[in-house]
Amino acid sequence: MQGPKTGTTVADLQRKGAVPLNDAQLNELLVGKSVWMRNSITGGRYESLYEKNGHVLINHVGRNAIPATEAGKLDAAYSIQNDRVVTSVENTRFNLTFYKLGDTYYAARSDEFGYANYQITPRAPDKLVDLRKVEARSEARNGPPAGTTDCRHHGPGSRCG
Numbered sequence: 001m002q003g004p005k006t007g008t009t010v011a012d013l014q015r016k017g018a019v020p021l022n023d024a025q026l027n028e029l030l031v032g033k034s035v036w037m038r039n040s041i042t043g044g045r046y047e048s049l050y051e052k053n054g055h056v057l058i059n060h061v062g063r064n065a066i067p068a069t070e071a072g073k074l075d076a077a078y079s080i081q082n083d084r085v086v087t088s089v090e091n092t093r094f095n096l097t098f099y100k101l102g103d104t105y106y107a108a109r110s111d112e113f114g115y116a117n118y119q120i121t122p123r124a125p126d127k128l129v130d131l132r133k134v135e136a137r138s139e140a141r142n143g144p145p146a147g148t149t150d151c152r153h154h155g156p157g158s159r160c161g
Contacts, residue, residue, distance in 0.1 A: 007041050007115040010099070010108050018101035026080045026098060029105065029120075036121045037107065045121065054079060056087060084110075 021029065029035070030050040038045045047059045058074040078087040084095040085107075095110040096118075107118040 007112075007117040008106070010097075010114050010116050013099050013101055013106055013116055016101055018099040018106065020083055021098040021100060021105075022083050023080050025100075026083070026085060029098065030085070031080070037118050038121050040117050040119060050078065058089075 030048075032050065032052045034047055034049045036045060036047050045060065049057045049059070051057070054077055056076050056078045058076070074089055076087050076089045078085055080086070084097050086095050087093070092111070096107045097110070099106045099108070099116060105120040106116040107120070108114070108116040109118070
């Protein structure tokens with residue numbers, strides 16, 4: 001029987017040669033980009049879109065997420081200061097410090113006691129379902145959802161245009 005998973009500590013990463021990212025490196029890595037991360041303890045994967053306006057949209061948040069979310073999305077504000085990403089999610093304020101070891105990036109939350117439990121993954125998970133494509137296929141077969149109007153089929157003078 002296996003025991004609970006344990007994460008990698010920041011000290012372990014630094015012993016192996018990992019270096020923390022500075023403000024300029026964090027801006028280059030994150031701002032205006034969509035980044036996939038994996039929680040090494042829960043196995044959960046999610047996508048964070050760090051908008052240039054200081055908002056981060058976290059998509060594909062799983063059932064094991066803290067805080068739990070019905071819609072699979074979280075929206076929060078963030079800033080980069082003093083070599084950290086500062087954010088607050090559902091009234092929980094924390095900082096993320098990012099480390100680079102070789103070509104791999106790790107992140108440690110300030111409230112996780114020296115563990116770097118997050119790793120940036122180079123691409124999205126293989127079995128991710130793009131709901132926009134599923135909805136488009138369904139609409140092609142069944143027409144637009146009830147209560148909506150698909151104006152692509154209406155000509156000038158119709159109620160659409």
